[in-house]
Amino acid sequence: MSxxxxxxxxxxxxHQFENTMKAFEKAVELGADGIEFDVQLTExxxxxxxHDADLIRLAGIHRMISSLTxxxxxxxxxxxxxxxxxxxxRIPTLIEAVTFCERHHMALNIELKETVSERPETIKRIIEIVTYSENLHFSSFDYRLLEKVKEVDSRLETAYLVRKNSVDWNYLEQYICADGFHIHKRLLKEPYLSKLIQSGKKIRVYGMIGQEAITLDPPPYIDGWITDYPNRF
Incomplete structure (x- = not known):
C-alpha cells in the first residue's frame, strides 16, 4: 500500500519564507514529494x-498584485x-517555480487564487506553462476555475478546496470537475469524513504539522498531506 x-x-x-525559491529549495532538502504553491496574476x-492578492502582509505595500505589472x-x-x-x-514567476519542480522531479499542487478567478480566460495560458510536468494537479476554492481547467483539457487533474459550509455534503458527486477534495484537518471527522470517502475522489489534507496521530498509520483513503513541515513525515 502506497x-x-x-x-x-x-x-x-x-523553515523559509512562504512561496519563495528558498522555501522550494528547502522542501527538496527536507524530502518532500511535491510542492503546493499559489498563483496570482499581475496587471x-x-x-x-x-498567496495574497494584496501586498500589505508580505511586502508592507498597500497595493494589489493585479494593479502592478x-x-x-x-x-x-x-x-x-x-x-x-x-x-x-523575489516573487517567483510561475515559469520559474514549475521549472524548478520539474528539475527536481517534484509533484505540483498549484492553487489558483482570486486574481485568476477575476480573469478565468487566463487559465489556458497557465495550463500551457505547466502541462509538460508529469505529476501535477490544480486546486482552488473557486469551483468555476476547476470547470475552466477541465474545459481546456479534461485530462488534467483537479481538486476542490472545500470548507465546512462551501459544499453540499450530501451530494459531493455533483462536483464532477473535481477529481479530489482538499480539506483542512478539522474536517477529518464525521459527518464529513464518510461522505468524502463515499465520493470516491482523492482526499488530501492541509493544516497538518506532522504530530497528529493519524500520520503514524495513515488510512488508505488519504492521498496526500499538505504541510509546512515536510521533514516530520
Missing part, C-alpha cells in the same frame, strides 16, 4: 507565485516585517 504524498505547503514554509497577465512586481521583496528590506525574497 503512503500519502507529502506536499510542502507554499514550500517548506515553516499584464503574468502568473506569479504568491510583472516588471514592477519583479522589483518587490517579500519577507518578514523587519528583515525584508535587507533579506527579502
Amino acid at each position: 503512503r500519502p504524498i507529502i506536499f510542502a505547503h507554499r514550500g517548506a514554509s515553516a 499584464d497577465g503574468v502568473p506569479i507565485v504568491i 510583472s516588471t514592477e512586481v519583479s522589483a518587490i521583496r517579500v519577507g518578514k516585517k523587519y528583515t525584508r528590506m535587507v533579506n527579502g525574497h
